[in-house]
Amino acid sequence: MRALWSLLFAGLVLVVCRDASAYPWMIRHEYTGCATCHADPSGGGLLTPYGRAQSEILLRTYYGSEKPEDRDPGALGDFAFGAMTLPKQLLLQGDIRGLLLHAVPESGPSDSRLVHMQSDLAAQLTLDRFRANVSLGYMHKGAAPAWLLGGKEDHHLVSRHHWLGLDLGAENQFLLRLGRMNLPYGLRSIEHTMWVRSATRSDINAAQQHGVALAYGGEKVRAELMAIAGSFQVSPDVFRDRGYAGYFEWAPTPRLAVGVSSLATHVDRDIQVGAGLFRQAHGLFGRYSPKKVLVISAEADALGEHEAGKPGRVGMAAMVSADVEPTQGLHLLTTAEIKDTSFRDQGASLGLWGGAAWFFAPHADLRADIVWRSEAVGANRQSSLALLGQLHFFL
Amino acid sequence: MKKNVVPAVLVVGLLATLVAQAKLAGSGGEVRFSASGPGGLKIVGTTGDISVKDDGATVTVVVPLANLDTGIGLRNKHMREKYLEVAKYPNAELTVSRAALKLAEGSGTAAGTMKIHGQSHAVDFAYSAKRSGSGYAVDGTVHLDIHDYGIEVPSYLGVTVKPEIDVVARFVAVDN
Numbered sequence: 001m002r003a004l005w006s007l008l009f010a011g012l013v014l015v016v017c018r019d020a021s022a023y024p025w026m027i028r029h030e031y032t033g034c035a036t037c038h039a040d041p042s043g044g045g046l047l048t049p050y051g052r053a054q055s056e057i058l059l060r061t062y063y064g065s066e067k068p069e070d071r072d073p074g075a076l077g078d079f080a081f082g083a084m085t086l087p088k089q090l091l092l093q094g095d096i097r098g099l100l101l102h103a104v105p106e107s108g109p110s111d112s113r114l115v116h117m118q119s120d121l122a123a124q125l126t127l128d129r130f131r132a133n134v135s136l137g138y139m140h141k142g143a144a145p146a147w148l149l150g151g152k153e154d155h156h157l158v159s160r161h162h163w164l165g166l167d168l169g170a171e172n173q174f175l176l177r178l179g180r181m182n183l184p185y186g187l188r189s190i191e192h193t194m195w196v197r198s199a200t201r202s203d204i205n206a207a208q209q210h211g212v213a214l215a216y217g218g219e220k221v222r223a224e225l226m227a228i229a230g231s232f233q234v235s236p237d238v239f240r241d242r243g244y245a246g247y248f249e250w251a252p253t254p255r256l257a258v259g260v261s262s263l264a265t266h267v268d269r270d271i272q273v274g275a276g277l278f279r280q281a282h283g284l285f286g287r288y289s290p291k292k293v294l295v296i297s298a299e300a301d302a303l304g305e306h307e308a309g310k311p312g313r314v315g316m317a318a319m320v321s322a323d324v325e326p327t328q329g330l331h332l333l334t335t336a337e338i339k340d341t342s343f344r345d346q347g348a349s350l351g352l353w354g355g356a357a358w359f360f361a362p363h364a365d366l367r368a369d370i371v372w373r374s375e376a377v378g379a380n381r382q383s384s385l386a387l388l389g390q391l392h393f394f395l
Numbered sequence: 396m397k398k399n400v401v402p403a404v405l406v407v408g409l410l411a412t413l414v415a416q417a418k419l420a421g422s423g424g425e426v427r428f429s430a431s432g433p434g435g436l437k438i439v440g441t442t443g444d445i446s447v448k449d450d451g452a453t454v455t456v457v458v459p460l461a462n463l464d465t466g467i468g469l470r471n472k473h474m475r476e477k478y479l480e481v482a483k484y485p486n487a488e489l490t491v492s493r494a495a496l497k498l499a500e501g502s503g504t505a506a507g508t509m510k511i512h513g514q515s516h517a518v519d520f521a522y523s524a525k526r527s528g529s530g531y532a533v534d535g536t537v538h539l540d541i542h543d544y545g546i547e548v549p550s551y552l553g554v555t556v557k558p559e560i561d562v563v564a565r566f567v568a569v570d571n
Contacts, residue, residue, distance in 0.1 A: 029466060029467065030437065030438070030439060030466060031436075032435060032437070033434050033435025033436065034434070034435075035433070035434030035435065036432070036433065036434040036435070036436045036554055041434070048552075048553065049552040049553055050551065050552040050553060050554045052552075053551070053552050057467065057469055058467065067468065068467075068468025068469065069468035069469055069471055069472035070468075070469075070472070071468065071469055072469055088553070171433055172433060173433075173434075217433075217434045217435040218435055219431045219435060219437055220435075220437075221435075222435050251435075251437075254437055254439050292466070
């Protein structure tokens, strides 16, 4: 049981480490696409100048009596608060994130610890239709699949993404990329520990893979398809996944978007199970903002795994989440999730999240969460409760 | 500085309707424009201000622009002050010959003159009219190019909106 608890705790810690911002709830402002604000066409991480301005205009709290139409951020949202002017061809962003975690086990003593989650510098250089994009950072522990250097030591150089891109189409509506990228699958959000992300291995913390991807962003449709060649930051080659991942999302109205995702990979020796593994996931996802104050998002994925020499397993993961923003910059969040990685072998795991995020100042946000989970682990069931506080700054 | 937005232009398509003498009811109207930009950017602006004048020979649909709302305050400011210059040109107006409107047929297309930003341009619009109580529920659509009206194409921090926009107007008109 002690080992089981250690596993759950480690899982919580790993889970909260995350990459920079990716907020599906921007649909409340009628932003259904991602490429206007992010260098990644499917969202998350490095912001464009337009995205930086929206971060100031739409995300953070204002404290004075200033009218919304007078909230012109000027250079405040720029890199380093505008202290230095970058050439138009260069995007640059630094992110630092820390976590205070307090875990309360079902039995045994509780545990508290500070967790270094992120210290990344990301950049993109654009020359005409060509782009070069890279992130480099330092991690003490965690985000192991993104390690570049450090091996078994406690200090690691990490690169979550690095790619070369070519904008295509009369309006650059296509982007062809080669390199290490986030997997295009499902809702792209910062809650990478959510089961829809962890069970499909498609989070934006460290689940990136190398490959080739083609993305499209149109008025009502966005999509991306990636041929996965495996993570070349993992060796030897037997540990590298091969396959595909992709999604297609349609936004019939500015505040409603629905999509489908699909993913299938094969690896000769999976790091988690230690054997050959064919894995697939296929799902639906959606976002809806009936009123500006509320955004509902949901995702449901069918999971399939076939481990070499064993019968196949079929399961599912799903979540539904609500984001309420009663005043600009303050978000009240709640999520219910379920996971069953094998309908045959074990019961369903259940989870409830509640919390708040506050974009309290330019380039800064606080977040507090309480996460309860009741997880089926083989024939056992273990409940856990975790309190998390996070502080994030970016330049 | 910020120019987010899109101007909007508006108008309306309108109309229609009505055949006979018709006048807009006091409420129930809405004008909505949609514009697009790179990366799937879509901007929608709405206003509930709309009125119809009918002098027997022509029907004029008037849309005051001061309350046109895109959902983002700063973007509204740019739209109204920098692009539409609402202080100088407060209204968008569509004028159409009454004879061109075939209300009894329920729907059709017609030609009219759109005036926005102080400049007039001929436009074709589509409309439909359904009997609703003592009047008509009118739905009109028109496609516009803001270049035709001398409106600068909005551009903000590297994001430039396309000059073509679609406008939809819905209102209830009552028979005189």
